[in-house]
Structure formats: structure tokens, C-alpha cells
Amino acid sequence: MPNTKVLPLLDPASDGSVAPCCPPLTERPFTAEEAEAAARMFKALGDPVRLRLFSAVASHEGGEACVCDIPDVGVSQPTVSHHLKKLREAGLLASERRGTWVYYRVEPSVPAAMGRLLTNASSVV
Amino acid sequence: MPNTKVLPLLDPASDGSVAPCCPPLTERPFTAEEAEAAARMFKALGDPVRLRLFSAVASHEGGEACVCDIPDVGVSQPTVSHHLKKLREAGLLASERRGTWVYYRVEPSVPAAMGRLLTNASSVV
DNA sequence: TGTCTATATTGACAGCCATCGATACAAGGC
DNA sequence: GCCTTGTATCGATGGCTGTCAATATAGACA
Numbered sequence: 001m002p003n004t005k006v007l008p009l010l011d012p013a014s015d016g017s018v019a020p021c022c023p024p025l026t027e028r029p030f031t032a033e034e035a036e037a038a039a040r041m042f043k044a045l046g047d048p049v050r051l052r053l054f055s056a057v058a059s060h061e062g063g064e065a066c067v068c069d070i071p072d073v074g075v076s077q078p079t080v081s082h083h084l085k086k087l088r089e090a091g092l093l094a095s096e097r098r099g100t101w102v103y104y105r106v107e108p109s110v111p112a113a114m115g116r117l118l119t120n121a122s123s124v125v
Numbered sequence: 126m127p128n129t130k131v132l133p134l135l136d137p138a139s140d141g142s143v144a145p146c147c148p149p150l151t152e153r154p155f156t157a158e159e160a161e162a163a164a165r166m167f168k169a170l171g172d173p174v175r176l177r178l179f180s181a182v183a184s185h186e187g188g189e190a191c192v193c194d195i196p197d198v199g200v201s202q203p204t205v206s207h208h209l210k211k212l213r214e215a216g217l218l219a220s221e222r223r224g225t226w227v228y229y230r231v232e233p234s235v236p237a238a239m240g241r242l243l244t245n246a247s248s249v250v
Numbered sequence: 251t252g253t254c255t256a257t258a259t260t261g262a263c264a265g266c267c268a269t270c271g272a273t274a275c276a277a278g279g280c
Numbered sequence: 281g282c283c284t285t286g287t288a289t290c291g292a293t294g295g296c297t298g299t300c301a302a303t304a305t306a307g308a309c310a
Contacts (some may be wrong), residue, residue, distance in 0.1 A: 025236070026188070029196055030180040035173040043171030044172070046159040047268080051167070055155040063151070067287070071154055079269055081288055098279055100286060111243040119240030172298080192257065204299055206258055225256055225307055 021113070023121030041114055044090030049073055050083045054092060064105035067076045146238070149245030166239055169215030174198055175208045182229045189230035224239060 022034040030038070045051055057063070057072045067080070075083075084104060087093040092111065093104045147159040157162070170176055179194045182188070190229065198205070209229060212218040218229045 021248070024184045025176075025180045026231075028184050030177045031171065032177070032199070035176040039171050039173040039176045042176070044169030044196075046164055046171035048157065048164040049268080051150075051160040051164045052155045052157070053159070054152075057149045058151045059153050074157070074271060075268085075285075078271080078289080082268075083248040083286080092249050097287090099275080102287060106151075115240045115242075115244030117240075119244060174298080200298085201300060202257075203259080203301080207298075208256080222257090222306080227257060 007032060022117060025117055038117065040112065041090055041092070044087055044092055045064075047083070047086075049075055049079070050087055051078065051107060053083055054087055054106075057093060058111075059107045061107075063108070064103055066101040066103050130228070146240060150242055151245060158212075163239075163242065164214055166217070166235065169212055169217055172208070172211075174200055174204070177207065178208055179212055181233045182218060183236075188224055189228055191228050193226060193228040237245075 022030060022039040045054065052073045053070060056073075062068055063091045067084070068083055070080070073080070084093065084095070087104075088095055090110075091107055094107050095104050097103075129217070137238060146162040171180065177198045178195060181198075185194055192205070195205070200208075209220070211216065212229075213220055215235075216232055219232050220227055220229050222228075224250045
């Protein structure tokens, strides 16, 4: 199992690109479904350990890192694995085994979509 | 008590503006303190009900809404109040009582800072 | 003063979740 | 085959959190 399924947070378009799940936060009140989808992503980054793991992967050269490259964040190995799985399930990271090691890389379109959700939200009408 | 204290997520500069708490996620691995601060913000948006409330305020004209303006999101009045408090404590909303009603408005610099954290994270080096 | 409306707080409870140790699985070297 | 190393899963547990009903508080208006 190289990596888990891509979540319905982004709709894969016909050309293979992805479209954001939701309009900017300022456009109109979110529906329950939109909020459910977007909250999953924010929740994934709403834990300090996960944020450090994500940042470690994102800042590693090539936007990709072996688990062994990730600096110690003060929790046990099973906990690290648990959090990496959560980030995968949220669509923020993808993983791939290469021989002995497992590499994680950032799924760039997802943070980009989250960013658009927010940055357009700052230019209040 | 018009609104609770501004959290240390953004450092108020001498000129009154605010600077982001953390570098972009790709710049380097977050420290424990940076992750703690940034995770608080993401966590606040990591709940569907809070996201709907925030979106309702952000999309209301003027980026401000009375609680009575917020459409029903399917939870009780105390729960709405509880979530609005959480959003306040995360620095995402500010509140002000005007007569009978309490108005909430978006603290624009905070989502903007969160957005920068993420959008720069998508342009992987 | 009393009453009505709008919002906040309190207290309780159920479900979720971050964490760990123990263990399992995967791959490479012997 | 066996052993070692890297990663994932399992099961248990304590703490956090979203939710509600009940109640409190704030302000407007008689």
C-alpha cells in the first residue's frame, strides 16, 4: 500500500489537476458539506506534532523526506507513524516505500488550496 | 469584557501592525514553540461548526455580523457561543457588544498570516 | 421595578484522540 | 533460513472537546 486514497477535499478535474473543495471563506457562508471537507484539512494541521512533521517534510530538499530524515519531535516512533498517517489521510502528504525506507512528500495543491481559502478571506469586502 | 486578549500568534510590532508568528512551512522545520502557536490557529478552524461560523462572519457585509445574523448551523445556542469564544481565543474573531447585540468581526491579519504560511509552502524548493 | 430578548457561563457526559508499549510487517544482509 | 533495522499496527489509557439543559448576565423598554 504505497499511500492511502486521495480524499474528496479536492476534486480531481478532467485534466488531472485539482480544484479546491470550497470557495474562499468570505464568499458566502459555508455549507455543512464544505465545512466538513475543509475542517478535515485544518484539523490535520491543528496539532503541534503534526505541524512539525509536516514542516520537516515540506522544508526538506525536494519537498520530500525519509522518515529517518525527520528530526526528533519528542514523541515515540509509533506516535510519529500515527501522525504521518493522519497527514496522509488528510491528503497533505503522500508516501512511498523505496527499499528499506518510506519517503513522504508534500501534496502541494492541498496547502495551496487552503491558502487561497484564507488569503482571499483577509481581503474583506 | 469586549473581547479576550490577543493571542501571541502574531507579534504586535511597534507601528501597530502584526507580524506572523512563524516562517512559511517550507522554510525550515518548525520549532516546538512555533508549532504550538500555529497549531492553535489551525485547530480553531479544524471544526466544521466553527468553520461555518467563521465563514458566516467573514462573508457578512463589512466582515462583521451580529450573532443574530449567523444562519443556523444545527447546534444549540450555548454551543454556538462556545465556538465563537474559541474563535476569539484563537485570535480569529473579535467581538464587541453594541446595545442588545454582540457583533463579531474577522481579525483580518490572522487568516492572512495563516495563508502565507501555506501558500509559500506550496512552492516547493 | 419588572419583564423580555440576546448572549454567556456552568456542569455533566459521551465520544474522540494523542500517547505509549508491545508487537507485527517489510526489506536487506548474512 | 536467521538476524537486524525501519516502519506500521494493535490495544489500552488518560485527557481533551463538542454537545446539551439549566442557569446567569446584560441591556432595552415599560
